Amino acid sequence: MTQNQIKYSLIKTSRQLWRVLPILLGTILLVSLVNVLVPKEFFLRLFSGSSILDPILGALIGSILAGNPITSYILGGEFLKQGISLIAVTSFIVAWVTVGIIQLPAESMLLGKKFAVIRNVVSFVLSIIIAVVLYLIMFV
Amino acid sequence: MASEKSPTGWYYFFVVVLAYLLLFFLNPEKFFLVWNFFIGIIVKIIPVFILVFILMFLSDYFIHPKKLVKHLRGNKIKTWALVIVGGVLSSGPIYMWYPLLADLKRKGLKPSFIAAFLYNRAIKLPLLPLMIFYFGVKYVALLSFLMIIFSILDGVLVEKILEVFEK
Numbered sequence: 012m013t014q015n016q017i018k019y020s021l022i023k024t025s026r027q028l029w030r031v032l033p034i035l036l037g038t039i040l041l042v043s044l045v046n047v048l049v050p051k052e053f054f055l056r057l058f059s060g061s062s063i064l065d066p067i068l069g070a071l072i073g074s075i076l077a078g079n080p081i082t083s084y085i086l087g088g089e090f091l092k093q094g095i096s097l098i099a100v101t102s103f104i105v106a107w108v109t110v111g112i113i114q115l116p117a118e119s120m121l122l123g124k125k126f127a128v129i130r131n132v133v134s135f136v137l138s139i140i141i142a143v144v145l146y147l148i149m150f151v
Numbered sequence: 152m153a154s155e156k157s158p159t160g161w162y163y164f165f166v167v168v169l170a171y172l173l174l175f176f177l178n179p180e181k182f183f184l185v186w187n188f189f190i191g192i193i194v195k196i197i198p199v200f201i202l203v204f205i206l207m208f209l210s211d212y213f214i215h216p217k218k219l220v221k222h223l224r225g226n227k228i229k230t231w232a233l234v235i236v237g238g239v240l241s242s243g244p245i246y247m248w249y250p251l252l253a254d255l256k257r258k259g260l261k262p263s264f265i266a267a268f269l270y271n272r273a274i275k276l277p278l279l280p281l282m283i284f285y286f287g288v289k290y291v292a293l294l295s296f297l298m299i300i301f302s303i304l305d306g307v308l309v310e311k312i313l314e315v316f317e318k
Contacts, residue, residue, distance in 0.1 A: 016212065017212070020208050020211040020212040021208060023211055024204060024207045024208040025204075027207060027254065028200075028203075028204060028207065028250060030160070031160065031249070031250045031253075032160075034160040034163060034164070034246075035246060035249075035250075036164055037163045037164040037166075037167045038246045039189060039192050039196070039246075040164075040167045040168070040189055041167050042192065042244075043185050043186075043188040043189035043192060044167075044170065044171070044174075044185050046188055047181065047185040047188050048185065080273075080278055081281060084278070084285050084286075085285070087285065087286070088285040088286070091285075091286075101294065104294075105273060105294075105298070108245075108272060108273035109269070109270050109273050109305075111245060111246075114245060114246045117163075117246045117249060118246070118249060120160055120163070121249040121252075121253040122252060122253055122256065122265065123256075125313060126265070126266075126309070126313060129312045129313055129316070130262075130266050130269065130305075133266075133305055133308045133309050133312065134266075134270065134305055137301050137304065137305055137308075140301075141294070141297050144297060145290070145293055145294055148293055
């Protein structure tokens with residue numbers, strides 16, 4: 012590595028990160044806002060016990076909420092205890108980490124709008140399919 | 152893709168800041184709860200931010216677009232394996248990885264690989280014991296296996312649909 016090349020790469024990387032800083036900060040601010048202002052118990056009341064609607068709802072809730080996956084495991088565990096189906100809980104856990112509605116603006120700005128929208132829609136559908144496949148492997 | 156030089160990112164940031172200002176005036180108690188949550192995330196992601204900076208620096212220094220494209224055309228199985236392992240091993244919030252992925256995209260990394268990388272972030276090795284505690288070994292092993300398989304499907308589907316839209 013020559014000194015000049017290192018200096019050039021350091022400056023270039025710093026500039027790239029500086030340009031995306033408002034997007035990252037905006038996303039973290041938004042994630043904090045949703046996490047604190049939307050009570051988790053609210054979502055529990057939405058499940059109806061329907062074997063068709065609950066998995067879709069699980070994936071929807073997982074797509075809206077964001078944060079550390081640990082929270083999704085704890086919430087998923089609570090959902091199971093409350094009698095929510097395993098398919099709905101699995102789609103919730105998978106969508107939590109693979110789909111991000113709150114992060115969508117940041118993903119669109121940095122990776123492209125079409126890519127971000129298509130990736131999130133595909134991941135949403137797959138979160139339900141994975142949940143069904145997992146259930147079939149485990150119990151059928 | 153919005154240019155990183157465009158002010159769109161700053162508009163987005165200011166809109167969110169405006170929401171915070173509104174919350175501060177309407178409900179100061181909630182504002183400080185949200186603010187403390189925000190500071191908590193910032194403290195946690197500092198190491199990830201440093202890691203992303205180092206990786207972006209190394210990528211800028213060592214990976215040249217022509218070489219990357221040539222390499223990716225050469226061995227697809229190796230590339231799939233790399234993005235899957237990379238996704239599993241990457242830590243921190245998903246959005247911290249967007250800048251690095253955007254950089255690799257500019258250098259020629261295909262959307263299918265970016266999508267698969269993001270999908271595999273669902274498998275978090277350090278969190279597996281906790282997941283096992285809640286859902287059992289069989290469930291976690293099967294889900295992790297399915298996630299890896301579906302990450303490839305996710306990548307392929309995203310790229311195919313993108314191709315259709317871009318025609």
